[in-house]
Amino acid sequence: MELLTKTLFLCLALALANGGPLQVLFSPCSDASLPDRCEGIEFDAITPDEKGNTFFFKGSHLWKGFHGAAQLANESFKELDDLHHIGHVDAAFRMHNVENPDDHDHIYFFLDDKVFSYYNHSLEDGYPKEIQEDFPGVPSHLDAAVECPKGECMTDSVLFFKGHDVHVYDITTRTVKTKTWTHLPVCTAALRWLEHYYCFHGHNFTRFHPVSGEVSGPYPKDARAYFMHCPNAGHGGHYEVPKCSEAKLSAITSGDAGKSYLFAGPIYMRLDTRQDGLHAFPIIRAWKEVTNGVDAAFAYNDNMYLIKDDHIYIYKTAVHYTLIDGYPKTLKEELGIEGHVDAAFVCPNQHTVYVIQGRTMSDVDLSATPRVVNDRPVPLPMSDIDATMCNAEGIYLFKGSQYYHYETPMILGMSRMAPQSLPVTNAILGCQD
The missing domain is CATH 2.110.10.10 (Hemopexin-like domain)
Structure with missing residues (x-):
C-alpha cells in the first residue's frame, strides 16, 4: 500500500500543478503509469x-x-x-x-x-x-x-x-x-x-x-x-484450437499416471493440463526420433509406445521421454503385428494392447515374453478408425469428428452393429464446440 499511496500523491501533485483541482478529475496519470509488457519487460x-x-x-x-x-x-x-x-x-x-x-x-x-x-x-x-x-x-x-x-x-x-x-x-x-x-x-x-x-x-x-x-x-x-498478445509480434507459440466439427486425430492415449495426449499430424497436445491452456507442440519436441507423425499411441507400465508405419518406438516416461535402447523396432519383432496400424489402446491397469487394422481388432499380452499377437482377430462393425482411447469411462473410437463409445473391449469385440456415433465435444478433446 505504501507504493500505491506514493503514486497517488504524485499523480495528485502533477494534476494540481498542471491545471488545478478540476484537472484532477481528468488526470491520465494512473493509466500512463501502467507498464506495457509489449514494450519489452x-x-x-x-x-x-x-x-x-x-x-x-x-x-x-x-x-x-x-x-x-x-x-x-x-x-x-x-x-x-x-x-x-x-x-x-x-x-x-x-x-x-x-x-x-x-x-x-x-x-x-x-x-x-x-x-x-x-x-x-x-x-x-x-x-x-x-x-x-x-x-x-x-x-x-x-x-x-x-x-x-x-x-x-x-x-x-x-x-x-x-x-x-x-x-x-x-x-x-x-x-x-x-x-x-x-x-x-x-x-x-x-x-x-x-x-x-x-x-x-x-x-x-x-x-x-x-x-x-x-x-x-x-x-x-x-x-x-509467445507468451503475450502484442501488436506486430508474430505469435509462433499460439495454436488455434480447431472446431469440434473439424476434429481429425492421428492418435490419442491416456496413461495410468493420468497424462493424456492428442496427436494430429505433426503436432501433439497435452489434454489433462488444459487448466493451463491448450497448446500444440511439434511431436519431435518431446519424442525427437519420431519425425513424421504417428499412426497410433498407447501407454503401458510407465512407458509410451508410438507406432509409425511398420516401426514402434518405446519411451521411458520417468524423466521426460527417453527412447529405450534398441528402439525403434519393427512391429513384427515387438508385437507380432504386420501391416498398417490404424489405432491401438490399453485400458487402465490392464496388460493387453488392442490393435485395430481396418475392420479387425487383434490383441497382444504385453506381460508375456515373447509377445505374440492373437492369431484370431475379431471383426469390427466399422472401419477407418483414426484413433482410440480407453479410460475409466470406457473405450472411445474416433472417426473424424465423430466417435463411438463402448464400455469394455469384450463388448466391442462382440458387437456386430455399430452404435450411433456421437459428435466430438469440448469435454473430450478440448476443441471449440
Missing part, C-alpha cells in the same frame, strides 16, 4: 495459481494471463505490500505436492529473506516466514523459482535460481542439491508450462531441461511473440 516472477491463471510480475504490477493490461499487484495479493513494503517479488512458484493437500497448488512468493504462501489469493496463517523455516538450505534474495513434479524431475522438487546456481529442493526430504548452469542465462523468472520449462531473461526466454539444464533449439526467443 524483464519480469521479476511468473507463476500460475491453483486455477491455472498465469501471473506475470514486474515491480508493483502484474498481468493476469497472456493478454490484458497491467494491474497493481496488491489488488490480488495485498499482503505482499502491506506487510513487507518492497517494490517487487523476487521469485514465485505453484507448489506441486499431491501427497500433501495442505501444500498442493498453493502459491509461494519470495521477497528478500521472506516467503509468503497463498491459496485462493488468501495469505495462509503464520505467513510470512523466513525462507529457511519453510525451505531449509535455500538462499534468500532469489532470482527465480519453478516447481518440477516427479516424472519430470527425479522427485517432486522446486528449482530455485540465484545467478548461475540452481538449488534443487527435494520436497519430501527437505534437502537441497546445488548445480551450476553457466550455459543458461541468469533467469529473472521461470515458468513450468505444459510440461516445458522456461527461463525468462530480459524480454526473452530460453527453454531448458529441468534435470540437466540442457538447451535445445534456437534460443533465446522473444517472449512477446
